[in-house]
Amino acid sequence: MDLSAINPVLLVASLIVAATPLLFAALGELVVERAGVLNLGVEGMMITGAICGFIVGVESGSAYLGFLGAAVGGALLSLIFGVLTQYLLSNQVATGLALTLFGLGLSALLGQGYQGVKGPTPARLDIPVLRDLPVVGRIVFGHDLMVYAGLALVVAVWWVLTRSRAGLILRAVGENHDAAHALGYKVVRVRLAAIAFGGACAGIGGAYLSLVRVPQWTEGMTGGAGWIALAIVVFAAWKPWRALLGAWLFGGVTVLQLNLQAAGIALPVEYLSMSPYLVTILVLVLMSSGRAPGSLGRIFHKTG
Amino acid sequence: MYRRTLLGAAAALGLAGMAFAQDDPVKVGFVYVGPVGDGGWTYEHNKGRLAVEEHFGDAVETVFVESVPEGADAERVMTQMALDGADLIFTTSFGYMDATIATAEKFPDVKFEHATGFKRADNVSTYSARFYEGRAIQGHIAGKMTESNVIGYIGSYPIPEVIRGINASYLHAKAVNPDVEYRIVWVYTWFDPAQEAEAARTLIDQGADVILQHTDSTAPLAAAEEAGNVIGFGQASDMAQFSPSPRVSSIIDDWAPYYIDRVQAVVDGTWESVDTWDGIGPGMVGIGEITDAVPEDVKAEALDMKERIAAGDYHPFTGPINKQDGSVWLAEGETASDEDLLGMNFYVEGIEGDIPE
Numbered sequence: 001m002d003l004s005a006i007n008p009v010l011l012v013a014s015l016i017v018a019a020t021p022l023l024f025a026a027l028g029e030l031v032v033e034r035a036g037v038l039n040l041g042v043e044g045m046m047i048t049g050a051i052c053g054f055i056v057g058v059e060s061g062s063a064y065l066g067f068l069g070a071a072v073g074g075a076l077l078s079l080i081f082g083v084l085t086q087y088l089l090s091n092q093v094a095t096g097l098a099l100t101l102f103g104l105g106l107s108a109l110l111g112q113g114y115q116g117v118k119g120p121t122p123a124r125l126d127i128p129v130l131r132d133l134p135v136v137g138r139i140v141f142g143h144d145l146m147v148y149a150g151l152a153l154v155v156a157v158w159w160v161l162t163r164s165r166a167g168l169i170l171r172a173v174g175e176n177h178d179a180a181h182a183l184g185y186k187v188v189r190v191r192l193a194a195i196a197f198g199g200a201c202a203g204i205g206g207a208y209l210s211l212v213r214v215p216q217w218t219e220g221m222t223g224g225a226g227w228i229a230l231a232i233v234v235f236a237a238w239k240p241w242r243a244l245l246g247a248w249l250f251g252g253v254t255v256l257q258l259n260l261q262a263a264g265i266a267l268p269v270e271y272l273s274m275s276p277y278l279v280t281i282l283v284l285v286l287m288s289s290g291r292a293p294g295s296l297g298r299i300f301h302k303t304g
Numbered sequence: 305m306y307r308r309t310l311l312g313a314a315a316a317l318g319l320a321g322m323a324f325a326q327d328d329p330v331k332v333g334f335v336y337v338g339p340v341g342d343g344g345w346t347y348e349h350n351k352g353r354l355a356v357e358e359h360f361g362d363a364v365e366t367v368f369v370e371s372v373p374e375g376a377d378a379e380r381v382m383t384q385m386a387l388d389g390a391d392l393i394f395t396t397s398f399g400y401m402d403a404t405i406a407t408a409e410k411f412p413d414v415k416f417e418h419a420t421g422f423k424r425a426d427n428v429s430t431y432s433a434r435f436y437e438g439r440a441i442q443g444h445i446a447g448k449m450t451e452s453n454v455i456g457y458i459g460s461y462p463i464p465e466v467i468r469g470i471n472a473s474y475l476h477a478k479a480v481n482p483d484v485e486y487r488i489v490w491v492y493t494w495f496d497p498a499q500e501a502e503a504a505r506t507l508i509d510q511g512a513d514v515i516l517q518h519t520d521s522t523a524p525l526a527a528a529e530e531a532g533n534v535i536g537f538g539q540a541s542d543m544a545q546f547s548p549s550p551r552v553s554s555i556i557d558d559w560a561p562y563y564i565d566r567v568q569a570v571v572d573g574t575w576e577s578v579d580t581w582d583g584i585g586p587g588m589v590g591i592g593e594i595t596d597a598v599p600e601d602v603k604a605e606a607l608d609m610k611e612r613i614a615a616g617d618y619h620p621f622t623g624p625i626n627k628q629d630g631s632v633w634l635a636e637g638e639t640a641s642d643e644d645l646l647g648m649n650f651y652v653e654g655i656e657g658d659i660p661e
Contacts, residue, residue, distance in 0.1 A: 010509040115341040116545045219339035223496040258506040262487045264657035
């Protein structure tokens, strides 16, 4: 029992890092769902991104090219889902689940020969004076660029969704696709773009695991992060800022749980592990504002 | 009742099929808890399987299913294997114990081998390796090498096998470094690289400069490498890609001779239910090369301990050893019995914290 062993500064710093892959995946899925599409394949896209990013990173020697490769890989995979659900009108739930299984298998196949290989890791931001500041230096200035990219993405998604015309159209498509169609918006095209964006974000989130967090390739390495990202979207009531909060909460619980254990505090792990989900359910019950987009998960057809 | 009849019928059909095709190769099934590419536990079991294939050639056919969750799902996989005509099934994780016993009851003519468990039947053998012998050597190196005197330990599940490893390494770290302190994190998984890396980082954040792991992936070593100045050990497999540092040595499980032996017994029709628990001596536990990151004298001591354990001159649990609460477990010179070791559910004196229920 030694609470002093836990360094709060390091705790917050590692919380921010642990939350980053969740944040990317959740923001992507948030945009997809705001466009009225429920893609349950986040886990599959994340793991595909993880291996695509790792392969590109290893072959090119650049972690950032790796992230680019992850985004492309995730987006391509998500477009399979896009074509199936938007053109062939397949059931979104079933297709999304299939996408997860497909992604897990595909990534294992692609990853043959990349086990035990070391990948490139992006450098931490290293600004001479700022990083030596007490407390703030480690928490705010001590991360790699992708952490800041994730935060920037929160702002960008928020701005686009609420302040731009494109965001308005996207939300219109998600709220009522028939009305949006009647107004002349290309529902399917908007949704495909959103799905590809979601896939790219999930891919980057996955690559953050294989290039930064772990950092190496192992089969099944996302370990359910995609499902947590889905929960975060609901927890966030489809709002970008709350997604950030959700990612920190879910990421934070993981980190805190390990820290408490290492400090010898006998708190049953199960309570902490389930707490974010309990909070999600509570938020759903308490907040009437947490309303899902009107057309979420519904199949759109022009004649319909 | 109906289901049992059905299963019985199915089993009978399967057996009839097998009897009918006597000249078919012996079919051996393997159930893995992780992917064969985990680089650790499952990777080594799969190496054993490949050795069986190589040894027997066309006389034996092997099948495997990877990443099978522990629990009810495992029983489904084993049943399927048995129905598909497997003659011998190796189930390679502690958590498959009840599923193995249950499946074995349904298929009395199929032989089962369960790794690291303690429940046997007429057609169920158990086998395990004395990993704790390797742990003792790790503890010695860890105690000598640590500068912060904080050693981090990543545990999977609080089961006797894992607790035994913690105790064995602690006793030997403490013996050479009285100031040593253990921090233990349970991750409740055998294989989850992200979680394992997170646990390693947490321990490093809390001052640990030696990380011992009882999980299957190489992620903790990757985390140690990233942190710098932190050492670790290969677990279940050599993990040599991380040598000479952070991986300074390793415990290697070598299942191949045992697997070949047991398959041979099935081929000969001499298979019997046995309980095998071998260590460094018979070669089931190997100690990976101790790298130059370890000082010469420490390396020599570690190798000496390995020799003495292999020769049977030294038992890693030799008294006096007290339990965590201070009560006497082993008196001066007394060595632990296998029953005590197999059921170990307590920390030895000096380790802080409680074992989770």
